Amino acid sequence: xxxxxxxxxxxxxxxxxxxxxxxxxxxxxxxxxxxxxxxxxxxxxxxxxxxxxxxxxxxxxxxxxxxxxxxxxxxxxxxxxxxxxxxxxxxxxxxxxxxxxxxxxxxxxxxxxxxxxxxxxxxxxxxxxxxxxxxxxxxxxxxxxxxxxxxxxxxxxxxxxxxxxxxxxxxxxxxxxxxxxxxxxxxxxxxxxxxxxxxxxxxxxxxxxxxxxxxxxxxxxxxxxxxxxxxxxxxxxxxxxxxxxxxxxxxxxxxxxxxxxxxxxxxxxxxxxxxxxxxxxxxxxxxxxxxxxxxxxxxxxxxxxxxxxxxxxxxxxxxxxxxxxxxxxxxxxxxxxxxxxxxxxxxxxxxxxxxxxxxxxxxxxxxxxxxxxxxxxxxxxxx
Numbered sequence: 001x002x003x004x005x006x007x008x009x010x011x012x013x014x015x016x017x018x019x020x021x022x023x024x025x026x027x028x029x030x031x032x033x034x035x036x037x038x039x040x041x042x043x044x045x046x047x048x049x050x051x052x053x054x055x056x057x058x059x060x061x062x063x064x065x066x067x068x069x070x071x072x073x074x075x076x077x078x079x080x081x082x083x084x085x086x087x088x089x090x091x092x093x094x095x096x097x098x099x100x101x102x103x104x105x106x107x108x109x110x111x112x113x114x115x116x117x118x119x120x121x122x123x124x125x126x127x128x129x130x131x132x133x134x135x136x137x138x139x140x141x142x143x144x145x146x147x148x149x150x151x152x153x154x155x156x157x158x159x160x161x162x163x164x165x166x167x168x169x170x171x172x173x174x175x176x177x178x179x180x181x182x183x184x185x186x187x188x189x190x191x192x193x194x195x196x197x198x199x200x201x202x203x204x205x206x207x208x209x210x211x212x213x214x215x216x217x218x219x220x221x222x223x224x225x226x227x228x229x230x231x232x233x234x235x236x237x238x239x240x241x242x243x244x245x246x247x248x249x250x251x252x253x254x255x256x257x258x259x260x261x262x263x264x265x266x267x268x269x270x271x272x273x274x275x276x277x278x279x280x281x282x283x284x285x286x287x288x289x290x291x292x293x294x295x296x297x298x299x300x301x302x303x304x305x306x307x308x309x310x311x312x313x314x315x316x317x318x319x320x321x322x323x324x325x326x327x328x329x330x331x332x333x334x335x336x337x338x339x340x341x342x343x344x345x346x347x348x349x350x351x352x353x354x355x356x357x358x359x360x361x362x363x364x365x366x367x368x369x370x371x372x373x374x375x376x377x378x379x380x381x382x383x
Contacts, residue, residue, distance in 0.1 A: 052092065093167050094240075133369050140171040204358055251327065299316070
């Protein structure tokens with residue numbers, strides 16, 4: 001673990017998350033994965049612990065903690081189950097965060113309070129069938145009709161889509177302005193005109209739902225506009241900057257879990273009369289795995305501290321997500337190799353870690369998008 005100094009409160013958050021993961025999450029993680037079962041009871045308990053709105057002020061139902069505390073907790077949760085961590089991450093980073101930053105006081109009192117306390121669950125609707133990384137090309141529209149907007153269109157890859165109570169939705173209020181015509185809304189998922197489509201059968205994070213959502217003349221009250229008209233793209237980018245730190249923490253949690261399982265297995269498994277941990281070739285693999293995990297963790301923590309310090313962190317969050325995600329894939333691949341044939345079976349959790357790791361290179365901005373962000377910011381900085 002890093003020697004970066006943590007406060008007593010931060011260490012307590014980390015310890016609480018670790019104990020909860022070991023006692024509540026790990027015992028059922030593989031079962032939930034195999035059955036594609038949403039961990040409702042666990043999510044309710046995370047809400048009771050204050051983990052579903054960690055950076056939201058207490059007056060709005062949250063825990064009022066700093067972002068690093070949230071990242072510490074999320075890493076520990078993801079060590080046990082990346083699906084559970086994903087559900088927690090979406091609610092914290094992609095739903096509570098933009099409402100806290102851009103919402104009106106009434107929106108915070110009536111909606112954020114329920115989301116941050118864990119009484120309700122949120123989802124984030126940005127991607128579309130033909131607008132993933134190119135969010136400015138979205139075709140979902142929001143047409144103002146007096147005191148409400150009519151939503152029409154389709155959203156794809158919506159995590160928590162089947163269980164969420166509220167959504168932060170992005171739609172075009174002026175197609176001619178392209179990304180400058182995108183606006184954000186808070187939507188009750190029980191609103192008439194909203195239909196939940198098929199649930200994706202995914203490679204990993206299978207204890208989460210990933211849904212397609214259809215809007216057909218779906219009425220959204222005008223006072224549910226988040227921010228101002230035309231600010232949606234800015235809100236999305238701001239939200240994703242913070243969310244990427246969370247995905248970095250998720251990737252570190254997965255990679256750390258794979259490393260720990262590999263070390264335990266290497267100390268027990270015998271070949272040629274000794275444990276395989278005695279072989280230098282395997283020791284080199286462990287060394288590289290441990291080094292990459294620690295480097296990833298430091299990048300993630302740095303980005304979180306910069307966010308807490310209110311300094312620009314776009315490049316650092318992109319770096320954290322990029323490196324941690326690619327580390328998670330590399331480390332979980334090595335973990336399977338260390339386990340040999342057993343690693344290719346469901347008898348050991350490393351195959352689940354491998355499947356879960358892949359999504360961290362894709363959602364909330366692919367690795368390619370992160371490289372664009374990093375390059376753009378670096379080119380600005382260096383004369």
